[in-house]
Amino acid sequence: MLERRPPVSTQDRDVIIRVRGVEVGFGDRTILKGLDLDVYRGEILGFVGASGQGKSVLTRAILGLVPKRAGTIEVLGENLDGLSPSERRMMERHWGVLFQQGALFSALTVKQNVQVPMREHLNLSERLLDELAMLKIEMVGLNPDAADKLPSELSGGMIKRAALARALALDPDIVFLDEPTSGLDPIGAGDFDELIATLQRTLGLTVFMVTHDLDSLYTVCDRIAALGDGKILAEGTIEAMLASDHPWLRSYFHGKRARSVMAGGA
């Protein structure tokens, strides 16, 4: 199990994602009702909430994949609504996304998948393109011979790793992970958590992680934000979460499964 890093003090840290009063809905159903959230540079933020509460919706709203009805989202100090298309393209180089199902391009090999963003955004020589793609593939713990495989030939864990390699292709500042450990066996999930922590340290990443995995929350997340009723119910360290007396948080962090994780981790 990983050593937990000491929590960094909240002062003198710059906010990398600032979400203010965001409202998102579909039809006459409002999912996010004026949500506020700060993500600080260099932290791993775990984002929890019951299914259907809109965790993925918030991620997609930040990424601009679903329209919001109100509120502002600032990433790296820039209001996303005020960006011109070219500034928007610049912004997209600063984040990488790991989708829940990987979303690898099924017609391309793993290596070609990793090279897609590099080819689009960077002016690299063929040699560097190959070397960097292989480097990223190795950094996420895949065997070099996986590089020439198609996504349909990979196992679930390998797909997640390959998708992470693609998300890291441009050395982003922020990585969005949508349930990175779902569908992995506990050992694979533990390895993946460790991988995220290692990469976060070496590349200085900010990680925004939507997860249900209590192990991940305990071992790698610096801070946790809990979503409920369209708002942030609570945010803070795991200790703060445990101390909270909100009923949903209590049942989430003090439920049967949580107790067994705590017993195992302590």
Add this chain to the structure above:
Amino acid sequence: MAQSTLAQEPEVTIERAGNKVTAALAGYWTAEHARKVEALVGEIAAEADRSNLILDLKGVKRLDTLGAWVLDRTRHELGEKGLASDFVNASQEQHILLNEVAYRGFQEQPQVRRSRFVDFLVDVGQTVTGAGSDLVRGVAFLGELVSAFIRVVLNPRRFRGTAVINQLEQIAYRGVPIIVLISFLVGAIVAQQGIFQLVKFGATPFVVDLIGILVMRELGVLLTSIMVAGRSGSAFTAEIGSMKMREEIDALRVMGLDPIEVLILPRILALIIGLPLLTFIASIAALLGGGVTAWIYGDISPDVFLTRLKASIAFNTFMVGIIKAPFMAMIIGIIATLEGLAVQGSAESLGRHVTSSVVKAIFMVIVLDGLFAMFFAAIRY
């Protein structure tokens, strides 16, 4: 993102002291400046020829994996020439990054060299055996289909009437407008050309015979089959293929449901019912198109047209066309489902199989039509 572009460029200052070269790096050694980074590193390597190198990272504002990789690769390449090089003044983060990215060779996958001629022969051989196995699979599948049909007949509770009706709506009902339109136009075009050619022999009225026999025997069923192969055959392949990709077919199997009974039989039954109906409608539309053109271009009034039509075609003319329709339906359905079941994991494979489903179905429809023409000629029907 606010810094001026000048400050973001990677820079290097090279100093030589004795047999030691110090390269002081500055600025942004990141992927955005990949070409510049490579060029600068080339300069450093050239300068460091025959002397030991010190890479001073003091002024580096930002280093990413690309910068670290290129620097460490240079260090490694110099090392192979027997030259020592070292990083100094690296910050803690840069140190971690340099260690993580440490140079390693990635060996190329060996490319197997083959001659073009052999490749060509292999291609031809594969195509021939592929066509043969397609035929075998088609016949085997027909057998499965018939046995599934018999099972359903023996146990009518397993018959999926709703699915058949739903498919009939998709295949026949929703296909009517486009098929009517196309048949009407083709009928009109054939009639117009017929009139232009026949008028030279003073035989304009025979255009009615031409239209009547051609449409009833061949054009109606052929046009309909080709349209259905394009419209519904492709849809079958895509539906079944994407269900196969997402393991839905396997899910049916493990629930004790037979995919052929549940998915394929209703579709093929709907095709077999729908195609003759569409053929009839298409023939009527083509006759209408021909009639309108004959009226406009050939001065053949609707009364005359109908009287001549009655004289020129018999019931068997109509039957020749309509008998072929269920066979066309069968072959379109079998090809579409077989291609759908052959889909592998990727979206590209789905696209390839949908294409080949339509191409094969249209080809087989025309071949089958030719075989029927020979058959009817032989029995003088």
